[in-house]
Amino acid sequence: xxxxxxxxxxxxxxxxxxxxxxxxxxxxxxxxxxxxxxxxxxxxxxxxxxxxxxxxxxxxxxxxxxxxxxxxxxxxxxxxxxxxxxxxxxxxxxxxxxxxxxxxxxxxxxxxxxxxxxxxxxxxxxxxxxxxxxxxxxxxxxxxxxxxxxxxxxxxxxxxxxxxxxxxxxxxxxxxxxxxxxxxxx
Amino acid sequence: xxxxxxxxxxxxxxxxxxxxxxxxxxxxxxxxxxxxxxxxxxxxxxxxxxxxxxxxxxxxxxxxxxxxxxxxxxxxxxxxxxxxxxxxxxxxxxxxxxxxxxxxxxxxxxxxxxxxxxxxxxxxxxxxxxxxxxxxxxxxxxxxxxxxxxxxxxxxxxxxxxxxxxxxxxxxxxxxxxxxxxxxxxxxxxxxxxx
Numbered sequence: 001x002x003x004x005x006x007x008x009x010x011x012x013x014x015x016x017x018x019x020x021x022x023x024x025x026x027x028x029x030x031x032x033x034x035x036x037x038x039x040x041x042x043x044x045x046x047x048x049x050x051x052x053x054x055x056x057x058x059x060x061x062x063x064x065x066x067x068x069x070x071x072x073x074x075x076x077x078x079x080x081x082x083x084x085x086x087x088x089x090x091x092x093x094x095x096x097x098x099x100x101x102x103x104x105x106x107x108x109x110x111x112x113x114x115x116x117x118x119x120x121x122x123x124x125x126x127x128x129x130x131x132x133x134x135x136x137x138x139x140x141x142x143x144x145x146x147x148x149x150x151x152x153x154x155x156x157x158x159x160x161x162x163x164x165x166x167x168x169x170x171x172x173x174x175x176x177x178x179x180x181x182x183x184x185x186x
Numbered sequence: 187x188x189x190x191x192x193x194x195x196x197x198x199x200x201x202x203x204x205x206x207x208x209x210x211x212x213x214x215x216x217x218x219x220x221x222x223x224x225x226x227x228x229x230x231x232x233x234x235x236x237x238x239x240x241x242x243x244x245x246x247x248x249x250x251x252x253x254x255x256x257x258x259x260x261x262x263x264x265x266x267x268x269x270x271x272x273x274x275x276x277x278x279x280x281x282x283x284x285x286x287x288x289x290x291x292x293x294x295x296x297x298x299x300x301x302x303x304x305x306x307x308x309x310x311x312x313x314x315x316x317x318x319x320x321x322x323x324x325x326x327x328x329x330x331x332x333x334x335x336x337x338x339x340x341x342x343x344x345x346x347x348x349x350x351x352x353x354x355x356x357x358x359x360x361x362x363x364x365x366x367x368x369x370x371x372x373x374x375x376x377x378x379x380x381x
Contacts, residue, residue: 021228022356024210025235031199031206032240036253039195043203045284046308053308060309071315084196085203086287092204093213093288100209106294109215109280130278131296135286135303136310138275142283143311144318145268146258149282153233156258158241160344162331163260167269174273179222182277 032158041081042159044151045089046142048082051075115183204288213288215280215297222277227359234352242345255332262326264318279303 019027035043054072057065066072077083097103108127116122121130142148145167147156153171156164211217211228220226247253276282279300281289286304289297311318334341 018211019206019209021210021231022235024206024212025232026239027202027206028210028232028236029239029241029243031202032236033243033247034195034199036244036256037247039192039199040253041192041196042256043199045287049283049304050308050311053305054312056305057309057312069312069315070319071312079193081192081196084193085200088197088200089204089207089284090287090291092201093208094204094291095201096205096208097292103293106215106289107296109294109296111216111219112280127296128299131280131300132303132306134275134277134279135300136275136307137271138279138281138286138300139283139304139307140311141268141271141273141275141307143268143308144322145265145272146261148272148284149233149276150284152258153282154236154240155256157233157237158244159255159257160241160333160341161257161260162328162333162336163258163262163265165333166260166262166265167272170266170269171273171276174270175222175277176224178274178277179219183219183223 028154029158032155035155039081042151042155043085044082044147044155045086046139046148046151047075048080048086049139050143051077052083052086111183203284204291207285207288208292213281213285213292213294213297215289215294218282218285219277219280231356231359234348234355238345238349238352241348245341245345257330257332260326260328260331261323262328264323264325267322275307 032043035041051072054066054069054077057069057072061069094103107124108122112127112130113122116126120126138148145152146163147153147167149171152161152164152167157168207213210232212232217226217228221229244253244255248255272282279286281297281300283304286297286300290301328336333339333344
């Protein structure tokens with residue numbers, strides 16, 4: 001780690017004016033009050049994301065293939081609360097990064113560069129392949145478990161749901177073990 | 187809430203959610219992987235605080251009849267298998283689904299590539315849904331259970347315990363690392379404490 005201390009930090013992400021984590025936590029908690037009390041719809045991401053994914057399946061499966069699929073029949077794509085929430089999420093993050101002057105193109109993140117720099121895995125192609133496969137496994141897992149860090153972790157955790165606390169604990173243990181292997185020796 | 191009012195609520199709550207993800211560093215690859223490497227506890231601080239603050243408020247709303255719970259079913263085999271895949275994906279991708287979208291919107295190209303990976307994952311799930319539903323989601327299916335009902339321990343005690351446990355963790359973290367988001371190296375467990 002000593003060497004990375006001496007190299008100048010890349011501008012942007014590491015220097016942006018971050019909010020205190022506890023204040024962000026209070027903010028997310030209060031947003032949940034609004035989600036439950038006003039909207040009647042807990043914060044979540046992957047249910048709407050999976051419905052949007054049906055658009056991308058159309059070229060491969062055809063409109064009939066999507067229509068006949070039992071999952072998409074149960075979760076059809078409509079311009080509803082969940083879809084607007086995702087669009088707004090991206091808009092909010094974009095606005096935040098522009099206003100704080102921290103919008104930056106990031107191709108290979110610093111921790112990945114430090115771990116795999118100089119090897120094929122650390123190249124742009126290597127990072128993109130890992131991100132693509134990681135994203136696919138992540139989303140399959142989220143759908144199988146019935147939610148993600150938002151739907152299970154935040155909304156389920158605060159409801160003291162058994163399913164969500166099992167999810168949180170298993171993700172924590174698995175993630176810790178995988179990180180120990182992926183970032184071993186670093 | 188339905189119709190345009192619901193869409194407006196989604197736009198407001200979603201935008202604020204996106205801002206908090208970004209400014210809270212939840213959309214930072216280094217913060218997410220740093221949490222699993224036990225170097226950066228930003229994610230744990232945010233999530234535990236949000237669960238306690240959000241949970242107590244929502245409990246009050248539910249007791250007052252102003253909200254209802256939306257508990258996800260405890261199909262425990264599916265939850266455990268899904269969580270294992272999720273943990274693997276979260277370390278390799280470096281984001282969770284929401285923070286991956288936020289990172290994409292703030293200029294992260296590899297997060298965008300992973301967002302297309304998430305589309306593939308969702309399509310594969312839809313294509314395997316019938317089999318999963320018949321063979322996985324029916325195993326250890328306990329229904330929409332909450333911890334207070336499952337254990338007989340009241341809600342208030344759960345939140346008190348969570349608040350105390352989180353508080354102790356936060357106090358120890360702040361004493362060890364001060365206000366630095368990323369400690370330079372993991373402390374040597376054999377070395378005597380520096381205080």
